[in-house]
Amino acid sequence: MIDLKLLRENPELVREAVRDKKFTCDLDAIFDLDVNRRDIFTRTQEARSRQKAANAEVAGLPKGSPEFLEKIKRMKELSQEVKELQKQQQEVDAEWNRLMLTVPNIPHESVPVGKDEDDNQQVSAWGDPQTVSADAQPHYDLPVFKKFVDLAGGVKVTGAGFPFIVGPMARLVRTLLRFFLDEAAAAGYVEVMPPLLVNAASATATGQLPDKEAQMYEVPQDGLYLIPTAEVPLTNLYRDTIFETGELPLRHVAYTPCFRREAGSYGKDVRGLNRVHQFDKVELVKWVLPENSFDELESLRMDSENILQKLNLPYRVLLMCSGEIGFPHAKQYDLEVWAGGQKRWLEVSSCSNFTDFQARRGNIRYRGQDGRPHPVHTLNASALAIPRTLAAILENNLEADGRIRLPEVLIPYYGEKYLT
């Protein structure tokens, strides 16, 4: 939710932000409603005040006395007036809320204005893609791929995009999850296992609803959604909470499966493990004081980058442009790993600062120096998404004899040097 004060005092900034982000929402309708809403609120309040005063008088009169009956008679009129105003207030407020939920967050000033991926800025890179063997293969073309990943089995049992991971690959997934979680714990994140289904209020607070409803699998019978990322249940754990300042920053890490409908995806993007409907991911979430949030974003990004470095996978860091960052995002970095077989970059992590946007929607606050509650800032990052990490390892670590070499750091975890 956008800050109402900002919207009132600086409507052009918001208008520009909406345009830069390529979202549409009816700001003019909000401005009109805002005036109307305040007027009705004030009038309702005044009428209600008169009613309460009259009630206090009646309370002192003997029940059934002539004065009592006379007074009641006059108060019926007032009661009608109050009811009418309250009805109007409800209607205006509901519409106002509906519209407010469609206004995206404002991009931070450091975010480049742009319309598509060509306008993203590479801010850094690590490792050398050239070191990957020239005859590396896309993971889905490797002879061992069929042994490790059973796409056809998934299609039979569920549908496209729900692969079975088999044998050494399943073991590698388990290894990676443990490694990721251990790294996060060492960096100070408290591990939690959240629910994999969330209600509509949760999906609204983090910004999936109403903006990205089509992305989520739904269980209509129970009014629940399968989580597209652990961000949703994690962030919502502290919905309607007031933190004491000493409790921040708060850091959590969670491993969860993630479910995404990915409607409209096609072609090379969905081959092999590049994009699937169900995947495993380890997610980091932080709740921080507003004044620290952009520093916290950098350290969060480093937490994700460290994992890629330890895995010895070449990657680059992109600062996403205004047109590419999501609805609730103020600033977002994507970490893209080099997949030497496909000779392309695959996004394995997205590191984001949502500033106070999710906190306002979810009513997540801290008590400030002034003793009053204020919205916290929320951030999150993947560390990391499993399938594309697997793809990168398969493609970059192929030996001449056809075996897949494990990153050094995983050998003690996995117990062997090669994926067998």
Place this chain on the structure above:
RNA sequence: GGAAGGGUGGCAGAGUGGCCGAAUGCGCUGGUCUUGAAAACCAGAGUGCCCGAGAGGGUACCGGGGGUUCGAAUCCCCCCCCUUCCGCCA
């Protein structure tokens, strides 16, 4: 899924139609007293919104939503959640 009992301020807990934003106790904050602490005593203390430069004032909130009534924490209806028992089940 069925039955019964419940959901009130940080916690416990009173309140069954009007002066209840809500007793009381505990906890918390400040003060008095004390060399210091404890005890005792005094005072304060929720969140949102509206009006106001401010002081302050108003209003809403007793799980959520609707209804009855001049007036609802209190009565009625629907939903959610918790506890216990039964059923089912990893």
